[in-house]
Amino acid sequence: MTAVLEADSVTKTYEVDSTVIRAVDDVSLQICPGEFVALVGPSGSGKTTMLAMLAGLLKPTQGSIMIGGRKLHQMSDEQRTQFRREKVGFTFQSNNLVPYLTVRENVELMLKLNNQYTRQSQEQTLGLLAQLGLGDRLNNLPSQLSGGQQQRVAIARALVHNPAIVLADEPTASLDTARALQVVQTFASLIHAQNLAGIMVTHDLRMCQFVDKIIQMQDGKIARVFDSEQEIRAFSNAHMLN
Amino acid sequence: MYVDTARRAAPRTSNLNLQIKPLISPLPPYLAFKEIWRNKGRFLLVSLVIALITTLVLFVDGLAEGLGAGNIEYLQKLNADLVLFQENVDLSVSASQVGWSNLNDIGRIQGVKDVGLIGFSNASIVLGDGQEPLDVSLIGIGAGKPGEPEAFAGRSLKGNRVKEAIIDRNVFLRTGLSVGDQFTIKTIQGIDEEFYTLEIVGISDGRQYFIRPSIFVPYLAWDEIKPQAFVEDTDRSELILNVAAVQLENPGNLDAMARRIEAQLGSVEAVDLKTAYQATPGYSAQQSTLNTVRIFTLLIGLLVIGGFFQIQTLQKVAQIGMLKAIGASTSTIAIAFVVQIVYITLLGVVIGSAGTLALSLSFPVTVPIRFTTESVILAISSLLIIGPMGGLVSLIYLLRIEPLTALGLRP
Ligand SMILES: Nc1ncnc2c1ncn2[C@@H]1O[C@H](COP(=O)(O)OP(=O)(O)OP(=O)(O)O)[C@@H](O)[C@H]1O
Ligand SMILES: [Mg+2]
Numbered sequence: 001m002t003a004v005l006e007a008d009s010v011t012k013t014y015e016v017d018s019t020v021i022r023a024v025d026d027v028s029l030q031i032c033p034g035e036f037v038a039l040v041g042p043s044g045s046g047k048t049t050m051l052a053m054l055a056g057l058l059k060p061t062q063g064s065i066m067i068g069g070r071k072l073h074q075m076s077d078e079q080r081t082q083f084r085r086e087k088v089g090f091t092f093q094s095n096n097l098v099p100y101l102t103v104r105e106n107v108e109l110m111l112k113l114n115n116q117y118t119r120q121s122q123e124q125t126l127g128l129l130a131q132l133g134l135g136d137r138l139n140n141l142p143s144q145l146s147g148g149q150q151q152r153v154a155i156a157r158a159l160v161h162n163p164a165i166v167l168a169d170e171p172t173a174s175l176d177t178a179r180a181l182q183v184v185q186t187f188a189s190l191i192h193a194q195n196l197a198g199i200m201v202t203h204d205l206r207m208c209q210f211v212d213k214i215i216q217m218q219d220g221k222i223a224r225v226f227d228s229e230q231e232i233r234a235f236s237n238a239h240m241l242n
Numbered sequence: 243m244y245v246d247t248a249r250r251a252a253p254r255t256s257n258l259n260l261q262i263k264p265l266i267s268p269l270p271p272y273l274a275f276k277e278i279w280r281n282k283g284r285f286l287l288v289s290l291v292i293a294l295i296t297t298l299v300l301f302v303d304g305l306a307e308g309l310g311a312g313n314i315e316y317l318q319k320l321n322a323d324l325v326l327f328q329e330n331v332d333l334s335v336s337a338s339q340v341g342w343s344n345l346n347d348i349g350r351i352q353g354v355k356d357v358g359l360i361g362f363s364n365a366s367i368v369l370g371d372g373q374e375p376l377d378v379s380l381i382g383i384g385a386g387k388p389g390e391p392e393a394f395a396g397r398s399l400k401g402n403r404v405k406e407a408i409i410d411r412n413v414f415l416r417t418g419l420s421v422g423d424q425f426t427i428k429t430i431q432g433i434d435e436e437f438y439t440l441e442i443v444g445i446s447d448g449r450q451y452f453i454r455p456s457i458f459v460p461y462l463a464w465d466e467i468k469p470q471a472f473v474e475d476t477d478r479s480e481l482i483l484n485v486a487a488v489q490l491e492n493p494g495n496l497d498a499m500a501r502r503i504e505a506q507l508g509s510v511e512a513v514d515l516k517t518a519y520q521a522t523p524g525y526s527a528q529q530s531t532l533n534t535v536r537i538f539t540l541l542i543g544l545l546v547i548g549g550f551f552q553i554q555t556l557q558k559v560a561q562i563g564m565l566k567a568i569g570a571s572t573s574t575i576a577i578a579f580v581v582q583i584v585y586i587t588l589l590g591v592v593i594g595s596a597g598t599l600a601l602s603l604s605f606p607v608t609v610p611i612r613f614t615t616e617s618v619i620l621a622i623s624s625l626l627i628i629g630p631m632g633g634l635v636s637l638i639y640l641l642r643i644e645p646l647t648a649l650g651l652r653p
Contacts, residue, residue, distance in 0.1 A: 048649050057567060057646045058653070078571070081645075085569020092567075092648050095560035098273075100280035112269050113569055141280070157568070169649055 003030035004197045005054065005165055010063035012049050012220075023049040025220035026063070031165070031213075036191045036198040038208045041217035047201040048169055050217070054199065055088060055167050056080040068164050085113050089158030089166040089196075093173050096154035097142040103129065103153050104138040110161045121160070128156045132186055147174040148183055155187050159194065166191060168200040172207055184210050205239035208232060269570075270577035278582060285586055288550050292590025293597060295543040296625050299536060300598045303617045306532035308610035309453075313528070314519035316381065316451040322358075322388040322487035324500055325518040329509045333521035335362050335484050342461075342481040344507065348488060351506055353499050355491045358387025359461065361483035363468035364454065368426040368437070369417060375428060376417055379451040382464025388487035391458060393444025396421035400443070402460040408444040412455030415607045421445060427457075429469040438467050452522075453610075488512070536621075540628055547632030551583060555636040562640060563647035572641055579640055580630065587629025591622055 012024040024046040031037050039047045052058035053065060056072045065072045068087060075083060084090075089110075097106045107125050111117040129135060132152040142150055151171050158166050171187065172180035184200070188210035191198040200211065208214050214226040214235060226232050278285045311318070317325070326348070331337040340359055348357045361382035366375035383389040385399040391408060392398070399406050409419060419425055419442055427438045440459065449456045459467065465481055490499050500512035513521075520526050555562075562575060595618075602611060644653055 048651060052646060052649050052651055055567070055649075057644075057649065058651065081566070081569055081571055083569075084567065084645075088569070090568050090648070092564060093650065095564050095648070098561060098565070100277045105276070110568065112272070113574075 002032070004033050004068055005029075005031040005199075006066045007050075007054065008064050008066070010050070010053060010060045010065060012046075012053060012058065013061045022220045024053065024060075027217075027220075027222055028063075029215060029222070031197045031199065033164075033197055034192060034195045035213060036188050036200070036211045037213045037215060038211040039199055039201045039215050039217065040203060040205055040208065041223070043203065045217040046220040047203075047217055049220075051167055051169055051199065051201050054165075055090070056084060086161070087164040089161070089163040091151065091154040091158050091166075091168040091171050093170040097150055097157075099142055102139045102141055103134055103145070106142070106153055107156045107160050110157050114161050116161060125156070125160055128160055128190075129153075131190070132156050148179040151175065151183055152186070155183070155190070159190055159196070162194070164197065166196050166198040168198070170201055170203070172202060172204055177206065180204065180207060181209075206236060208239070209236035267574065267577075270574050271581050273574075273578040274581040274585065277578075278585065285582075288547070289586050289590040289593060291546055291550075292543065292587055292625070292629070293594035295539060295546070296591050296594025296622075297598045297601075298539050299543075299621050299625060300595065300613070300618065301611065302532055302536045302539060303621045304598075304602070304611040304613050306529055306536070307614055307617055308612035309532070310525065310529055311448065311612055312450045312453040312610050313525050314451070314522045316379070316391075316449040316456055317515060317519040317522065319391070319447070319449060320389065320487055320515055321392075321489070322515070323490045323493045323496060324488040324503070324512045324514060326486040326488060326503065326507075327511045327513070327518075329511050331511075333511065333513065333518065335522070338484050339482050340484060340486050340510070342483075344486065344510075347507060348486055348503065351503055353491050353495065353502065355489040356388055357486055357488045358384040358389040359483040360389040360485050360487055361461065361464050361468070362451065363464065364452070365457075365467060365469070366428045367413070367417060367419075367457070368428050376413065377454050378413060379454045379456040380427070380429075380464060380468060381451065381456050381458050382461045382468070382483060383458050385460055388489050391446035391449050393446055396442070396444035398444055399458070399460055402462055404460060405438075405440050405463060406443045406460070407440040407463075408446055408458040409442055410446045410449040410456045410458075412448055412450055412607065413457060414445050416455060427467055429467055431470050436467075438463075485518075486510075540624060543625065544628045544632045547583070547587065547629050548635060549632075551579075551633045551636040552639070555639050559643055560647060562643045563645055566643065566645035567648035575640055576637060579633065579637055583629050583633040584626075587626060590629075591625050594625075595622060 007027060007029050010024060010027045011022065014021040014023055027050060039050060041047055049058065053060050059073065072080065098109065101109060104125065107129065108117060108122065111121050111125070129138060132155060134149060134152055134156070137145065137149060145153065155171070158168070168187070172183060175183060184207045209232070211232065214232060215222055216224045226235050326340060327333050328338040328340060342359070345357060345359060348354060363380045364377060365380040366377050368375050385401050390398060391410070393408050399408065413419065421442055421444060423442050424439055425442065427440060429436050440463070461481060461483065488503070496514055503512045504510060565575060566572070602613065605611060646653055
């Protein structure tokens with residue numbers, strides 16, 4: 001299968017007081033449609049920086065990123081914005097939702113941004129929200145929801161416009177374990193059902209039981225990759241014990 | 243392999259751009275009004291502040307107009323092109339003296355169409371039923387000459403020897419006197435109170451002078467009625483008034499005619515109406531004071547609106563970063579912001595103007611506040627401009643928020 005997302009020797013360095021910080025150091029990876037990947041590693045290992053580059057929000061110092069056959073660095077700022085709008089779904093660690101829009105309006109915002117706001121897509125929104133267990137929360141404002149519910153709204157928004165890839169930064173950071181597992185499981189099943197490429201940054205290693213590949217980072221580099229079912233099960237079970 | 247893919251990808255890049263977008267996207271107003279609707283209290287508060295500022299600006303404007311009119315309305319509306327003062331009196335109406343003998347000399351100057359002398363003084367109208375007497379400007383004019391106001395009710399003065407008067411609208415409103423009525427004027431001559439009876443033959447529009455309503459009487463009656471510090475026992479050879487109002491055959495030729503009149507007559511100063519009324523004591527100082535108040539009020543409005551939107555923007559940094567990250571274009575965010583600020587300002591100005599109108603309807607005629615279409619339009623448009631101006635800093639700030647902040651990173 002051809003990869004929908006390819007990073008080729010991507011490096012990001014920062015210069016602070018004449019010392020060079022290699023936030024991401026020569027990372028290459030490929031993700032195919034229908035593949036859900038976890039990006040794990042200790043704090044400061046470069047996970048969020050990598051995600052920002054994959055999203056076209058940050059320019060790599062070196063290397064190139066290609067999504068759906070297009071090189072991000074060859075696009076203008078405007079094209080990158082349009083690209084994110086059409087081809088990328090996002091969930092963030094915090095401040096995910098527009099506070100003055102209801103659950104339903106937050107999800108439909110993505111459709112409106114893409115001029116896809118039709119009767120059919122509205123029904124799709126309702127179906128998606130029902131699947132995520134939010135069918136009775138459609139007209140609530142974000143402030144009336146729990147952290148887990150807010151993350152699920154963000155997941156619906158990330159998926160509703162049929163993107164090519166979904167990028168999730170710490171989607172479970174503010175949730176307790178039971179709820180976190182539930183959110184990630186739903187997320188994984190939707191990514192698989194829609195045949196998307198998904199990347200989830202997390203440092204909660206227990207969340208990895210639902211993914212197809214684990215990329216472990218350390219000091220900006222890829223330390224290890226687990227991509228067989230046994231390895232992944234062994235990895236996440238080991239962490240379930242704590 | 244990469245090169246190959248890139249080449250194949252190239253056309254797709256341009257396809258993305260070809261997608262037809264509606265010319266005016268409904269999204270920015272949608273976001274703008276949703277936010278206002280879900281934060282009604284906060285936005286209404288700012289609108290009310292703008293409404294109060296609007297009221298203040300309109301009242302200061304109205305006061306400037308009203309007080310200004312009270313001071314100089316008669317001169318402003320004078321049916322003349324030039325006003326002649328005595329030389330070296332700093333265009334002071336009360337210090338200036340222009341004698342009857344000048345009248346014919348002025349009339350004979352080439353290019354002068356007509357001329358009338360005007361005398362200014364004051365008096366009180368005695369009102370019955372224990373009412374306070376009304377202080378008025380007593381203005382002496384030549385019947386049918388420049389200086390006589392047009393009577394919109396009744397008629398003009400019959401001649402220079404009649405015991406007739408034209409009253410201005412303000413006298414009419416404040417006394418209830420009307421055409422055909424006889425009324426009594428009281429003045430002080432020396433140490434005695436003197437009373438004169440006149441008949442009202444006409445009513446003119448508002449012609450206040452020296453912050454008093456006005457009555458117009460023929461020269462001779464004026465000379466007889468006007469208060470004097472002492473009673474003169476010798477007959478003067480000549481009737482002395484204060485200024486002369488000159489109509490020109492060609493009003494476009496103002497400056498040259500003023501110079502000609504000054505040259506031919508000697509010892510007079512000829513100026514246009516504007517110069518004449520701006521020289522009225524207190525007028526310029528009063529107007530510039532009120533102007534300063536107005537400018538400061540607008541400045542306060544600018545800062546209030548600017549401050550509110552800046553605080554709001556600072557609170558929204560994460561949210562705006564998120565919107566940009568998920569693909570909202572900078573223009574969507576900018577337009578939503580501008581829609582919001584224009585709407586809030588407009589709402590405030592409408593509330594403020596309506597409130598001002600309602601308030602002013604309840605004022606008695608003695609309140610020197612007057613709204614002219616011109617000044618109201620000017621005030622409202624300057625208020626509508628300060629809203630967006632106040633938001634300019636916030637707008638630039640909004641445009642600069644990096645979508646990267648959504649991930650908690652800095653560039
Ligand atoms: N703007 C910047 N200037 C300097 N250094 C930066 C900047 N942004 C990130 N870094 C550094 O890059 C490294 C990687 O940061 P990053 O946020 O990607 O780590 P992370 O793996 O997401 O960590 P965490 O799990 O704590 O979120 C860190 O050492 C960080 O200090
Ligand atoms: Mg991070």
